[in-house]
Amino acid sequence: MIEVRGLTKRYGEVLAVNDLNFSVRPGEVTGFLGPNGAGKSTTMRMILGLDAPTSGTATVGGRPVAEHPVPLKAVGALLDASAVLSSRSAYHHLLALAASNGLPRSRVDTVLKEVGLSNVARRAAGTYSLGMRQRLGIAGALLGDPPVLVLDEPLNGLDPEGIVWIRRLMRRMAAEGRAVMMSSHLMSEVELTVDRLVVVGRGRLIADTGMAEFIASVASQEVVVRTPQAVPFAGRLAAVGAAVRTTAGDGNDDGTGLVVTGLEAARIGALAAATGVELHELAPRQTSLEEAFMELTRDSVEYTTEAEAA
């Protein structure tokens, strides 16, 4: 369990992390999201004891990481996968890590197998692809068999097979009762992987919620309607209180498409039937995490193009 209470970090004028409160629970994968510069890496570094908070606390298993006798047994971390001595083999990198933490040599073989690097373990890590280095970083995180994992952008540089692999690994780690915290900008992946979301923007907590509730809370449920009588039907829908726009802006407009909010598909269908309107499509559209995320963090994005901001 990770507990973050009143966590704050100031770098001169920049309040990188501003009074954050959240928990990462065992048995769940928690996605840690936010636009660039939101304070995700800074928060993770403070959880791992690599940066000191200006105020507040971050504990793992009830105490700061530095107070655990063997930190690697308390929490495994992936921060920067390129931070490996390039002349050293994966095996020797992990062996050194195990030795300095008093972990048995057998753990090295176990984690190499776990991440699929056994066959290349004697090669210098400098010859590894980005994906292989990412796997090596994960192996290091798993070395102490910790109950808590903190993974900063673990999907970076992975090919589709690697992404599926790490998704399964994280799900399995959570199923074994571990607390898994991962940051990512790949919303479609986050949507498939995480149980809970902690969203930050400009250092502050924006949301701490279950995945389904998050999407529902931001989503205005839309229904796409296609009918050759689009104009009069739009008028009828508006008359019963729905918000209606045409699909003209969506790039596939043939004059028959409407996007309706504020009315369920069943009621739209009933209204069409009652007024003799011929429907060619009636499709509720679930908001994706990506759309929900962009909606929620719109005001916290540091860098936008003028067109986006308009």
Ligand SMILES: Nc1ncnc2c1ncn2[C@@H]1O[C@H](COP(=O)(O)OP(=O)(O)OP(=O)(O)O)[C@@H](O)[C@H]1O
């Ligand atoms: N060592 C530092 N000195 C000064 N400012 C810093 C330092 N580290 C981070 N910051 C600032 O703190 C803020 C948060 O940065 P952080 O790297 O934690 O964000 P992030 O959410 O991880 O971003 P990204 O998604 O781009 O990795 C940014 O404004 C950043 O410029």
